[in-house]
Amino acid sequence: MKILVCISHVPDTTSKINFTEDHTKFDTNGVQFVINPYDEFGLTRAMWFKEKQGASVDVVNVGGPETEPTLRKALAIGADAAIRVNTVATDAFSVAKQLANVVNNGGYDLVIAGRESIDYNGGMVPGMLAGLTNANFVNSCIGLEIDGTKATAVREIDGGKETISASLPLVIGGQKGLVEESDLRIPNMRGIMMARKKPLTVVEPIEASVETQSVSFEKPEPKGSVTLVSPDNLDELINLLHNEAKVI
Amino acid sequence: MGITKNKEYIMSVLVYTESEQGHYKKAALEVASYAKAVADQLGTTVTAVSINVANTSTLGNYGVDKVLNISNTQLEKFSASTYANVIKQAAENESAKVIIVSSSADSKYLAPLLAVELNAGYASNVVAVPSNTSPFTVKRPAFTNKAFENIQINTEVKIIGVSNNAYGLVENSSSASAEDFAPTILESSINVESVDKATDKVTIADAEIVVSGGRGLKGPENWGMIEELAEVLGAATACSKPVSDLGWRPHAEHVGQTGKPVASNLYIAIGISGAIQHLAGINASKVKVVINTDPEAPFFKAADYGVVGDAFQVVPELIEKLKAFKSQQ
Numbered sequence: 001m002k003i004l005v006c007i008s009h010v011p012d013t014t015s016k017i018n019f020t021e022d023h024t025k026f027d028t029n030g031v032q033f034v035i036n037p038y039d040e041f042g043l044t045r046a047m048w049f050k051e052k053q054g055a056s057v058d059v060v061n062v063g064g065p066e067t068e069p070t071l072r073k074a075l076a077i078g079a080d081a082a083i084r085v086n087t088v089a090t091d092a093f094s095v096a097k098q099l100a101n102v103v104n105n106g107g108y109d110l111v112i113a114g115r116e117s118i119d120y121n122g123g124m125v126p127g128m129l130a131g132l133t134n135a136n137f138v139n140s141c142i143g144l145e146i147d148g149t150k151a152t153a154v155r156e157i158d159g160g161k162e163t164i165s166a167s168l169p170l171v172i173g174g175q176k177g178l179v180e181e182s183d184l185r186i187p188n189m190r191g192i193m194m195a196r197k198k199p200l201t202v203v204e205p206i207e208a209s210v211e212t213q214s215v216s217f218e219k220p221e222p223k224g225s226v227t228l229v230s231p232d233n234l235d236e237l238i239n240l241l242h243n244e245a246k247v248i
Numbered sequence: 249m250g251i252t253k254n255k256e257y258i259m260s261v262l263v264y265t266e267s268e269q270g271h272y273k274k275a276a277l278e279v280a281s282y283a284k285a286v287a288d289q290l291g292t293t294v295t296a297v298s299i300n301v302a303n304t305s306t307l308g309n310y311g312v313d314k315v316l317n318i319s320n321t322q323l324e325k326f327s328a329s330t331y332a333n334v335i336k337q338a339a340e341n342e343s344a345k346v347i348i349v350s351s352s353a354d355s356k357y358l359a360p361l362l363a364v365e366l367n368a369g370y371a372s373n374v375v376a377v378p379s380n381t382s383p384f385t386v387k388r389p390a391f392t393n394k395a396f397e398n399i400q401i402n403t404e405v406k407i408i409g410v411s412n413n414a415y416g417l418v419e420n421s422s423s424a425s426a427e428d429f430a431p432t433i434l435e436s437s438i439n440v441e442s443v444d445k446a447t448d449k450v451t452i453a454d455a456e457i458v459v460s461g462g463r464g465l466k467g468p469e470n471w472g473m474i475e476e477l478a479e480v481l482g483a484a485t486a487c488s489k490p491v492s493d494l495g496w497r498p499h500a501e502h503v504g505q506t507g508k509p510v511a512s513n514l515y516i517a518i519g520i521s522g523a524i525q526h527l528a529g530i531n532a533s534k535v536k537v538v539i540n541t542d543p544e545a546p547f548f549k550a551a552d553y554g555v556v557g558d559a560f561q562v563v564p565e566l567i568e569k570l571k572a573f574k575s576q577q
């Protein structure tokens with residue numbers, strides 16, 4: 001089984017978010033980048049497929065050279081090879097088209113992506129990739145088993161979950177549940193040393209139109225200060241929620 | 249920015265109005281309301297795609313002019329690819345250029361597939377009506393609610409996913425005419441084997457009020473009062489990440505940057521410190537209340553109302569007072 005894990009290179013969750021160039025560009029100054037948390041669950045699941053079922057695991061990112069440390073980290077965690085599509089990731093559709101090209105050339109049976117990336121929160125790359133490559137698709141995937149060419153996946157739905165069966169090739173948008181938080185792997189010294197020798201192939205992008213375009217960013221309005229209510233006067237809290245905020 | 253009436257858009261705005269067991273979901277009425285606002289901007293009408301709902305007249309109260317009424321037993325089980333293809337046929341039938349969907353789990357599942365089928369630009373989690381229709385520009389959160397992004401959709405066909413509770417329900421009386429529509433049904437290559445769903449509980453996605461508990465509650469045995477408070481308010485229950493990681497509560501309740509997003513009208517945080525990753529995921533909620541023993545907890549900076557106090561005293565008392573308040577309503 002050939003697995004491809006899509007790795008998004010995103011600001012660490014503690015990052016302060018600022019913009020430059022008249023609110024049109026994300027200011028990466030001083031920002032620490034990490035593997036997108038949703039992708040990390042998928043990568044660990046892929047490592048289990050490798051260890052228990054002999055799968056091969058490649059990782060891919062669409063982005064400039066600055067994303068390579070993130071791909072190296074995925075190699076240190078245990079992926080066999082990395083691919084970087086050398087273009088700026090501008091919109092989800094164009095990223096999905098670049099990934100589709102990698103998938104078609106590589107003949108992958110299973111593509112594991114994260115449900116969404118925590119930078120643009122689009123939640124659309126996995127579905128678009130499935131659509132473009134004619135693969136089956138399971139979104140918000142919280143459990144996955146593969147037996148031969150048959151997949152059994154659990155999808156989180158509003159208020160519960162459903163169990164799905166589908167044949168490969170399959171694309172999933174994954175999240176916690178694929179593996180647990182405590183299963184996530186931190187690269188060790190040996191992994192880091194080995195990662196240096198593993199292949200990281202840079203491929204040039206295909207021509208792909210851009211369907212959406214970020215024009216500007218805004219920061220949320222600064223919040224007014226909190227109204228404190230004494231624990232001895234909870235009637236006042238109810239009064240405020242009812243008459244002032246009008247939410248109960 | 250000016251609103252232009254553009255010839256290109258004379259075709260109606262198409263909205264997918266999701267249903268469950270023959271009834272429209274609240275999100276369906278919200279996206280219909282939103283579609284009406286967009287149609288007004290463009291000087292056109294609203295057509296809804298409705299699947300297996302016998303009485304479609306409700307949609308007229310939310311501004312829908314025409315309903316493409318699909319009734320087909322093959323569509324009883326949701327399949328993202330089959331449904332996306334059905335909506336595509338509806339869009340082509342109407343020559344629709346703007347398609348509106350919700351942010352439910354099912355709509356988020358099918359929308360990217362629909363985008364590929366129609367070669368459409370898709371903007372998800374949109375929080376307001378377009379600020380401009382030419383170029384078509386919408387606002388959506390980015391960096392998990394730490395900012396907003398204005399994005400322009402450049403394709404001829406555009407898909408907008410509306411964030412839950414962002415626009416609200418807006419009554420707009422028109423009499424929706426229903427027209428039977430019989431699309432070709434693609435057989436799904438995905439099989440839903442079983443569905444496991446609590447039908448008696450409000451989901452975080454649909455909830456107007458969310459009651460959320462953190463590590464300050466000490467252990468799973470103390471959640472009775474959280475559930476009771478939620479019940480009194482008709483709210484969904486949620487929790488912070490460590491609470492689900494510790495197995496005190498199911499994963500499905502984990503909210504925040506790496507959990508479910510919350511965009512409720514009221515979010516009540518009990519024994520939650522307000523870490524940046526937690527706040528990012530719940531910040532879209534309109535009104536936030538914090539109950540915490542520590543006045544220095546960062547949540548107080550994000551909240552509208554706060555009680556510095558012990559949850560084990562405050563919550564039971566709040567439940568009693570709310571019961572009294574509700575009984576007077």
Ligand SMILES: Cc1cc2nc3c(=O)[nH]c(=O)nc-3n(C[C@H](O)[C@H](O)[C@H](O)COP(=O)(O)OP(=O)(O)OC[C@H]3O[C@@H](n4cnc5c(N)ncnc54)[C@H](O)[C@@H]3O)c2cc1C
Binds near residue numbers: 461487521529557
């Ligand atoms: C990559 C990453 C992603 C993350 N994603 C998320 C996420 O999606 N969601 C999330 O929630 N967290 C997330 N976190 C974790 C986050 O940083 C915090 O650790 C977490 O939110 C803290 O949870 P808490 O507020 O329940 O617990 P604590 O921080 O331990 O806070 C407990 C609070 O309870 C109060 N308290 C104690 N006793 C009482 C009492 N009797 N009555 C009232 N109050 C009391 C305390 O004063 C304290 O403020 C993430 C972290 C990382 C690194």
